[in-house]
Amino acid sequence: MAARQAWQGRYVRRIAVGDALSGLAAAGVGYVVRFGPEPGTPEAMPGSIWIAALLPLVWVAAMTLSRAYERRFLWIGPEEFRRVAFAAVALLAAVGTVSWAFKLEVARGLIVVSLPLVAALTLLHRYANRLWLHRRRSSGEYEQTVVIVGHRNGVADLHRQVRRDRYHGYRVVGCFLPSDPHERLATEYDGLPVLGSFDDVVDVVKRYEVDTVAVLPSPELDGSELRRLGWALEDTSAELLLAPAVTEIAGPRVKIRPVCGLPLLHMERPELKGARRLIKETFDRTAAVVALLLLLPVLLAIAVTIRVTSPGPVLFRQARVGRDGRVFEMLKFRSMVVDAEELRPTLLATDEGNGVLFKMRNDPRVTPIGRVIRRYSLDELPQLLNVLRGDMSLVGPRPPLPAEVDQYGEDMHRRFIVKPGLTGLWQVSGRSDLSWDDSVRIDIRYVENWSLAYDFMILGKTVGTIVRGSGAY
Template sequence: MRVGMGESDVVLLNAVPRHASSIWTRAYLRLLFGGDMACALIACVSVLTGRLLLGAFVPAVEYVLGFALIVAWPLALAMGGAYRQRAHGEGTEEFRAVFNGGVGLMATVAIGAYVTQTSVARSFVMAMLPLALLSTLYFRYKMRKHLHRRRVVGEYTRQVIAVGHRESILDLVVQFRRQPHHGMQVVGACLPSDRMDVELDGVPVLGSFGDVAQVVAQSRADAVAVLACPELDGAALRRLAWSLETARTDLFVAPALMDVAGPRISIRPVAGMPLLHVEHPEFDGARQLVKSGFDRIVAGSALILLAVPLLVIAALIRMTSPGPALFRQIRVGRGGREFSVFKFRTMVVDAEQRKGELLDANDFDGVLFKMRNDPRVTRVGAFLRRYSLDELPQLLNVIGGDMSLVGPRPPLPDEVARYGIDVRRRLVVKPGMTGLWQVSGRSDLTWEESVRLDLRYVENWSLILDLQILWKTWAVVTRGEGAY
């Protein structure tokens, strides 16, 4: 087996035509640049018009300064990294770059005005630039949603060659297909030479580990994803990176710790070697206190605001089916402690007794029991489940400290009894009303996928991640997808 690249590989890659993704990438960047400048223009015109309508005198120098800030706005964002290709499409890096660039320009103008003892910049620092920042963040959010929609239909994607073992590549293909908004499409695979297949779930096997350069050249792929495998050591990866460098083909390397990311990972040089340092997740301390305080404040406020709708839902349940409006069930919380979870009743009162009759009709492939057309669900209950309204009484559990707004799904005791060692890891944090499983497919997920998402949250939780999940939850439940 030949692991590595020769001179002929590099020459071949030099002759590769430009990647298809570079065309739409440049067009997308032009749209971002023009939209950012338009946001600054609208903000400037709004501030100057507002001052004129209020009867203020606007000297000519302020028009000149306004024009200068409009031109400087996208330049400041570029210095913050807002036009980096890797920042677009997912994560918070793009919004953080926009914020940093905007705040940096504000600080520059404010300091310049202070140093020169001029007052003409006050309205721009206090009104125009903050308005430009807010409008640009909104514009970037809408552009990201547009990018996601185009990727779902197969456009604006990056073609990837996956390098690794069969099982790892199959898992990568499934994840990319399930979440097409990431814009990554596996168009070919390279396997160990002693384990060659014709294809993997529709993805053709185009070569072995020693053929990666030729495969990239022939397929005109945009990126190579190297999955964790012992055959590709540091020297082989280094040669692979050299061979992809001239053609500007991106190289992604998946670490063995697949679900650990973000601030927990850092690279530290020790004795001339770059070592990956993985910090332990924090489950106690100040961050946990902040999270608990945030949960209780938001849950209490939500109960007050939703008091009337909650009473209406309870009345509808009582009027349409016999039995109580609330349903209590024993669930397992943090550390294996059991508690009573509150939900609006969505089934007939003898649903638990009838469960044994329906086990053969389970639509789930793991320890959970789910049916798409469960005959025990009432008509009102089906509506409540579709939009997750039946979960609202769990705000009481959040206030009581048994649950969090965001966390793993609260399991039943009989489910926990069948957990393996790895799955029990999800019990080290409080269960949540919503979580990564809620915004990634809900009941359409397989058992393995739901466990993987819960464990990813446990390993990488943060208040910022909670806010992102809460924001995405609103969009998911209003569409009513994946719930039954």
């Protein structure tokens, strides 16, 4: 296990060196901005050079105090970046308080430039390191071994999720199923070796030095049994992960609160109303206006090209279902021949969709210019007008057809609580390559965990997805 996890120490050392270099670069820029490039400037305060020289060391110390080097906060999730931001704010407050309390002459211009810059550089290089790590993990490197403990359906669901998100760095090596006195324990399930029953978990983890034990909700592992399992695993190096019965809920919505002496999970309500929703709608419409103005030459060029290369209208109008089940007219640049809808029944036998959505990788109805604009999602740009009209949002679930809604189950109607989006979690997670179950799961995840920060994250990821053309056809 030590050899398998050696990369973690190297990774932490690398980001620590990157933090120090970020501090050095920010100190140099701050000093030059405040006092100019010439050394020994008369107006430079005596302590300014020392402040600039000590910034890398102080910054690394601030990262350490904010626990930004702890491995549980690295690799994935926003917590690492939150701690970097917290360290920058705390350090700025500390410098201000100390200089005021002891009446120290500190070059405020140096501090005002250096601290925000070192935070930005640190976030940038840590994000770059994370992308590098995710790419390596996707190719099978730097992984942690995992065993899953639970019932069959739960094991299959978690195994599928782990395989889908390989960049998280987990590799499932086996599972433990509940024993049945009337049936012999299987040797394999869902492509995984069955390593034993729940009673065998600790022995197998010790024997094979497993990195992580993921426990699913099971009646056999009630409070006392689960507590004993945790105690037994303390003698190993394995992490213990507990999957809640309610999935797809983001961390910020889940709080542990003591109730009657018990640590119970409290789920906050989704942020679907109130001031934040008003801010979202204001941002949507403002951003749509700005985007339409900036992209006007591109929109005109695409419109002219469509008009010249293919007979028919420039825009394609289609009925879609929006918030609260209301039907609206969605706009797109026309990327198919005019009679595409009439030709669809003849192509049903070659459907490559997910059982509900009709998709073809090489759809003969798509025009030559249509293939280009569909690959880079340029055909979606007229939906900025839908955002401006209030029918859609910049970020939200995919806007469905009425025929698709007729096939929805009860869970899928949850998506109509919010407006459909020009982009969304579905677009940055695979788009047309998603199965129907994955599409349902992703739409519900967005609705359940909606926040402004979540929207900004999706908007940022959309740029990379569009450039790569992932899942677009």
